[in-house]
Amino acid sequence: MKKDNKTNEQNMTQQQKDRITQLEKLADRLERMRVGDYVTNLNKTSRLIWLSLMSGIARGVGLTLGATLVIAIIFKIISTMISWNVPYLSEMMQDLQDTLQTRYQPVRAHVKKVE
Numbered sequence: 001m002k003k004d005n006k007t008n009e010q011n012m013t014q015q016q017k018d019r020i021t022q023l024e025k026l027a028d029r030l031e032r033m034r035v036g037d038y039v040t041n042l043n044k045t046s047r048l049i050w051l052s053l054m055s056g057i058a059r060g061v062g063l064t065l066g067a068t069l070v071i072a073i074i075f076k077i078i079s080t081m082i083s084w085n086v087p088y089l090s091e092m093m094q095d096l097q098d099t100l101q102t103r104y105q106p107v108r109a110h111v112k113k114v115e
Helices: 002-011 014-033 035-043 045-083 087-103
Strands: none
Touching: 014 035, 035 045, 045 087
């Protein structure tokens, strides 16, 4: 039986050996990429729904926090520019800041109490 294996290996052409090497490399890459786990998850509907829900929540929270941070930085920059007292620029920035603050105030701030 060992002689048969040696004979088969000797009969293989270089092209066949190259193809086997390429297939082994491909199999190794697929194992490292965990493609099998991905396919398994696709076949489990409940798991796929759960992962989609969690990723959607994470994206929403990230978007909210990111937008809040960017808006806070913009307000800080505008406040700094107002404090420089540059004649036209300070007035323009103050108007912009007032507009943004009135636009984004909570609704309850506009509601008057009925006494």
